[in-house]
Amino acid sequence: xxxxxxxxxxxxxxxxxxxxxxxxxxxxxxxxxxxxxxxxxxxxxxxxxxxxxxxxxxxxxxxxxxxxxxxxxxxxxxxxxxxxxxxxxxxxxxxxxxxxxxxxxxxxxxxxxxxxxxxxxxxxxxxxxxxxxxxxxxxxxxxxxxxxxxxxxxxxxxxxxxxxxxxxxxxxxxxxxxxxxxxxxxxxxxxxxxxxxxxxxxxxxxxxxxxxxxxxxxxxxxxxxxxxxxxxxxxxxxxxxxxxxxxxxxxxxxxxxxxxxxxxxxxxxxxxxxxxxxxxxxxxxxxxxxxxxxxxxxxxxxxxxxxxxxxxxxxxxxxxxxxxxxxxxxxxxxxxxxxxxxxxxxxxxxxxxxxxxxxxxxxxxxxxxxxxxxxxxxxxxxxxxxxxxxxxxxxxxxxxxxxxxxxxxxxxxxxxxxxxxxxxxxxxxxxxxxxxxxxxxxxxx
Amino acid sequence: xxxxxxxxxxxxxxxxxxxxxxxxxxxxxxxxxxxxxxxxxxxxxxxxxxxxxxxxxxxxxxxxxxxxxxxxxxxxxxxxxxxxxxxxxxxxxxxxxxxxxxxxxxxxxxxxxxxxxxxxxxxxxxxxxxxxxxxxxxxxxxxxxxx
Numbered sequence: 001x002x003x004x005x006x007x008x009x010x011x012x013x014x015x016x017x018x019x020x021x022x023x024x025x026x027x028x029x030x031x032x033x034x035x036x037x038x039x040x041x042x043x044x045x046x047x048x049x050x051x052x053x054x055x056x057x058x059x060x061x062x063x064x065x066x067x068x069x070x071x072x073x074x075x076x077x078x079x080x081x082x083x084x085x086x087x088x089x090x091x092x093x094x095x096x097x098x099x100x101x102x103x104x105x106x107x108x109x110x111x112x113x114x115x116x117x118x119x120x121x122x123x124x125x126x127x128x129x130x131x132x133x134x135x136x137x138x139x140x141x142x143x144x145x146x147x148x149x150x151x152x153x154x155x156x157x158x159x160x161x162x163x164x165x166x167x168x169x170x171x172x173x174x175x176x177x178x179x180x181x182x183x184x185x186x187x188x189x190x191x192x193x194x195x196x197x198x199x200x201x202x203x204x205x206x207x208x209x210x211x212x213x214x215x216x217x218x219x220x221x222x223x224x225x226x227x228x229x230x231x232x233x234x235x236x237x238x239x240x241x242x243x244x245x246x247x248x249x250x251x252x253x254x255x256x257x258x259x260x261x262x263x264x265x266x267x268x269x270x271x272x273x274x275x276x277x278x279x280x281x282x283x284x285x286x287x288x289x290x291x292x293x294x295x296x297x298x299x300x301x302x303x304x305x306x307x308x309x310x311x312x313x314x315x316x317x318x319x320x321x322x323x324x325x326x327x328x329x330x331x332x333x334x335x336x337x338x339x340x341x342x343x344x345x346x347x348x349x350x351x352x353x354x355x356x357x358x359x360x361x362x363x364x365x366x367x368x369x370x371x372x373x374x375x376x377x378x379x380x381x382x383x384x385x386x387x388x389x390x391x392x393x394x395x396x397x398x399x400x401x402x403x404x405x406x407x408x409x410x411x412x413x414x415x416x417x418x419x420x421x422x423x424x425x426x427x428x429x430x431x432x433x434x435x436x437x438x439x440x441x442x443x444x445x
Numbered sequence: 446x447x448x449x450x451x452x453x454x455x456x457x458x459x460x461x462x463x464x465x466x467x468x469x470x471x472x473x474x475x476x477x478x479x480x481x482x483x484x485x486x487x488x489x490x491x492x493x494x495x496x497x498x499x500x501x502x503x504x505x506x507x508x509x510x511x512x513x514x515x516x517x518x519x520x521x522x523x524x525x526x527x528x529x530x531x532x533x534x535x536x537x538x539x540x541x542x543x544x545x546x547x548x549x550x551x552x553x554x555x556x557x558x559x560x561x562x563x564x565x566x567x568x569x570x571x572x573x574x575x576x577x578x579x580x581x582x583x584x585x586x587x588x589x590x591x592x
Contacts, residue, residue: 380510382485382556383462387454399486412486412508441454442511 035335037343041422043069043327055392058430063210063238063371063418064396065260068324072263075323079316086312088289102315105322106305112325113236113255114246115272119304122278123313126269127237128158130256131204133271133308134233135162137281138254139202142231145171148200150230152177152186152216153408154209157401159235163204177205179408184212184361184368188220195228202231207239211400211416212361213344213371215239222251237261237269241420242340242369244333247272262328263421264321267314278304285310328421336421340370343419347372347428351417354435356444360409370419373400376435379442381413387441388434395431453546453553454511462511467521471504476574478567479507482555487513491521491563495571498528505563510556512546517560519543524564533568533584537561537591555592562591 041047044067051057059067079101085094087102103118110118124130139162143149149163153176167174175194178187186205194200203225208215218234225232233254239245241262247255254277258269273281283290283301287310292300301307328336345365352359356377362368376384381397388395396416399406406412417431438444471477474492481488487509494502503521520540524532537558541547549557565588572581 378463380462380513382510382553383454383512386553390452398484406486412488442459 035331035339037339037422037424040331041424043071044422045070045073047422051392051394052390056430058391058393058427060417060419060423060427060431061394061396062241062420062423063261063400063416065266066241066263066420067422068265068320069263069327071327072265072320072323076265076316076320079319084316087315088306098315101319101322102313105318105325108322108325109270112329113240113257113270113272114248116248117275120272120275120278122271122273122305122308123318124256124269124271124308125267125314126258126260127156127235127256128269130254130269130271131158131233131235132162133284134254134256134273135166137284137308138231138277139163139166140170141280141282143167143170143172143201146199147172148175148194148197149173150175150177150191150194150200150203152205153179154184154186154212154214154402154405155204155206156210156235156237157403159204159206159233160404163202172201173199176404179212179214179405181360181409184209184214186214186216188217188224191221192224195224195230200225200228200230202233204233204235206235206237207245208242208369208371209361209402209405210238210371211373211402211405211414213238213368213373213418214362215367215369218250218252226251238369238371241328243337253277259317259321259324262321262324264324265314265317268317268321271308275304278308283307283310287311289313331421339421340419341365343423343425343428344368344370344372346425347417347419347431350428350432351435354432354439356439357435360414370423371416372418373414373416375411375414376438377442377444379438379444381415383442384415384435384438387438388431391430391434391437393427393431393434453549455545458511458515458544461515461518465505465514466518467504467525468506468514468518469504470506471502474504476567476571478563478570480559480563480566481507482559485510485556487556487559489513489517489560489563491517491560491567493567493571495529498530500524500527500529500532503564505560509559512549512553512556513559515544516540516546516557520560520564529568529571533565535561535564558591562588565591 046067049057083097085098087099106121107118110121115121149172151160151163163174177191205216207218222232232252234252236255236257240257255272260266290302290307290310292302351357358375360373385395385397398413471492475495476493479490489507492504493500503525505517505521540561546557565584569581569584
């Protein structure tokens, strides 16, 4: 990666974040490069518990959802204890505080991904809703019969099914960029051939694969789409939590991510799009707060971003996401990435060394997010996951909402271990020990 | 066992998963059905050969975890030689008890009962086609309600 259109790991320092809680001294130390996962763990109450008869919890399902630090739990709890009221409506004190908390989170989140304007940050339920919003509001107006939408074989179902629905409704064609089953990389030459074929209205891709961890060459895709006049939608669900993302530098048209995968609460996510795009789009849901005036003869729409935020939003969860962003800024996203890259390098080495393990996707930690998918001899992933769970180790088994990728890899399912700020080499060692137990029970040589 | 739920992986389960009984395809079966579990990808097909009302042969094939393969093995073994009426009475507790899986956690029940569900649908399709047993629809409902 690198160059002008590269929105990941850009070198510019983040704007100063507001103080999260009493963690300032620790944050200063971390900024200076003193990141310690062991220390980070202490901020996460759930990591202190045991499971399955006294085994320490080893949580390695972070691509699915992440645990929450006290700062986030307290922010949500404090909101309900002290400030709960609906936003943007009433004039009393609580409503003012609630609106302020909600809008302040929007501003911090905008800064976190370097969005040019706060009103370009639309709160939705999660990445899935963000993509559906684009398919509905932008897709219906901009994709017609015979047009082409391109996605990739390593997308999550949430970046496939909305496009299947749209293509079916409009009589458009949906194409998939191949994934090389060996390297886990997209065949971007094929994408360029689709673009050269004409009629491509949108290219939708994830910045980091939720199964293989592959970091997509977004700069190349955005550049090629720009030249071909195709819009781009980036699923950032597996990227924003783990590396510095700069939507402005990335240059895409739409960018989606989820709060719960970045230490925030469930039920809140973000769609970012350029103001001009959002202004040109029809509303997604109709209801309260998204209107300017409602008459029997019809209605007019509220300003951005409220046009896309019908109904009472998930206020406490937005406040919690704001706290999560503060927490991550405190750790420093460059430290987060460095930690995960080091841990992934260690894990790739340890897991690959287990006899009978087949790892899918890039083997080079600098080319991958903190996600490792693997299969263990002929043992079904569900059995592997259940046995390692008996040792307190939580990994995911299944198709990871990526059945098209499973077909490409020619497997029904995989095991997946995925890392975050609080994972340590000790967690990887615990997984490898638990895999020994699988070998023992299934009498693997 | 050092830990609770790994205890389900006893010898018999592991052996059946490696060497399932009655595993394979069948030429022109008299009844057949397929189903899968969308979340885990287990996919099982059951084929029946009927000699009058008696199941003279039964086979299953497909892909599944150890729990699924072991349960399919003991289920097909139990159904073989039974009449359609007898086979339809095989219930989930029969399958689970045979393998000591009475306390299987809820999330894995689908793995254990997929083949039973498929067998019940296969029997239903036979009954619906041939008449014979009075309450074919009851069997279909039972299959749908297994998990």
